[in-house]
Amino acid sequence: GEDVEQSLFLSVREGDSSVINCTYTDSSSTYLYWYKQEPGAGLQLLTYIFSNMDMKQDQRLTVLLNKKDKHLSLRIADTQTGDSAIYFCAESIDGTLTFGKGTMLLVSP
Amino acid sequence: DGGITQSPKYLFRKEGQNVTLSCEQNLNHDAMYWYRQDPGQGLRLIYYSQIVNDFQKGDIAEGYSVSREKKESFPLTVTSAQKNPTAFYLCASSPRSTSGGNEQFFGPGTRLTVL
Numbered sequence: 458g459e460d461v462e463q464s465l466f467l468s469v470r471e472g473d474s475s476v477i478n479c480t481y482t483d484s485s486s487t488y489l490y491w492y493k494q495e496p497g498a499g500l501q502l503l504t505y506i507f508s509n510m511d512m513k514q515d516q517r518l519t520v521l522l523n524k525k526d527k528h529l530s531l532r533i534a535d536t537q538t539g540d541s542a543i544y545f546c547a548e549s550i551d552g553t554l555t556f557g558k559g560t561m562l563l564v565s566p
Numbered sequence: 567d568g569g570i571t572q573s574p575k576y577l578f579r580k581e582g583q584n585v586t587l588s589c590e591q592n593l594n595h596d597a598m599y600w601y602r603q604d605p606g607q608g609l610r611l612i613y614y615s616q617i618v619n620d621f622q623k624g625d626i627a628e629g630y631s632v633s634r635e636k637k638e639s640f641p642l643t644v645t646s647a648q649k650n651p652t653a654f655y656l657c658a659s660s661p662r663s664t665s666g667g668n669e670q671f672f673g674p675g676t677r678l679t680v681l
Contacts (some may be wrong), residue, residue: 467607484615488667499656499672500609507667527592549668552597553615553624558608 461548468563474531478562479546482527486548489522491531494543494559503531503544510554538564568591570673573656577678579651587642588674589657597638599658599670602626609656615640644678651680 462480462514469475481489487508488522506513506520506529513520519532529546579585589598597616601609610681611624615634629648634640642661644651654677657671 488669490669492672495678497570497675499674500658502669502671505667505669552668553599553611553614554668554670556609558606 460465461535461546463544463546463554463556463560466561466563466564468492468565469536471536471538471564471566473536474538475534475536475562477530477531477538477544477546477562479531479557480527481529481546481548481555483548483555484527484549486550488549489520489529490547490549490554491518491520492545492556494545498541500533533562536564538566540564569656572655572676573672575676576618577676578661578676579680581680582646583676584646584649585644585651587596587638587644587657587678589642589673590638591640591659591671591673593659593661593671594636594637595605595659595671596637596662597660597668598634598639600624600630600632601656603654603675612642612655613642639643639644651678653678 467525490505491503494500517534521530541559541564545559547554547556573588599611599614610626613632615621631643656675657673660670
């Protein structure tokens with residue numbers, strides 16, 4: 458079955474770049490997504506990438522996709538304290554999403 | 567305002583009671599989903615529905631039931647058969663896609679505590 462893996466925790470200083478990594482196992486995934494969850498809230502869609510793309514940039518966010526290695530990353534430039542949250546990657550297969558367990562990003566002043 | 571609403575935000579029930587969680591969307595989305603979130607477990611799919619009057623089991627459907635009588639509504643019932651119902655429940659919806667995408671939009675969640 459499908460499995461999405463993420464590191465559990467990342468700590469950075471305000472103003473630095475953050476890179477959150479994700480690996481997936483199903484090569485038939487068509488779209489890959491990044492979501493953000495703040496404490497006690499639902500998930501907010503940040504960005505997504507189609508599987509035939511290598512990179513997508515959206516303001517401070519850059520998504521890189523290495524389809525050969527089934528590796529996805531989210532880079533946040535100039536990380537702010539408001540970026541502190543849990544970040545989930547997810548892959549789309551057959552009309553449903555499979556989520557990783559989430560990476561908690563802690564940004565210190 | 568368009569969006570997905572879940573009510574209530576916090577819910578307490580005694581063990582052995584069934585409880586129904588509400589999820590409503592006014593985005594005109596065809597598909598709706600229910601997830602359960604436990605600490606350190608990420609999101610696990612309970613049930614989903616791609617059209618009215620039809621739904622499918624997800625990975626952890628045992629002890630839960632759903633209905634989809636209207637496009638806007640997808641209530642989830644947590645039955646007394648669910649062994650460990652205390653969790654954060656998230657509802658999501660997505661528009662019909664012809665390209666294989668599945669962009670899901672989430673509600674604010676309901677935290678259920680069974681005493």
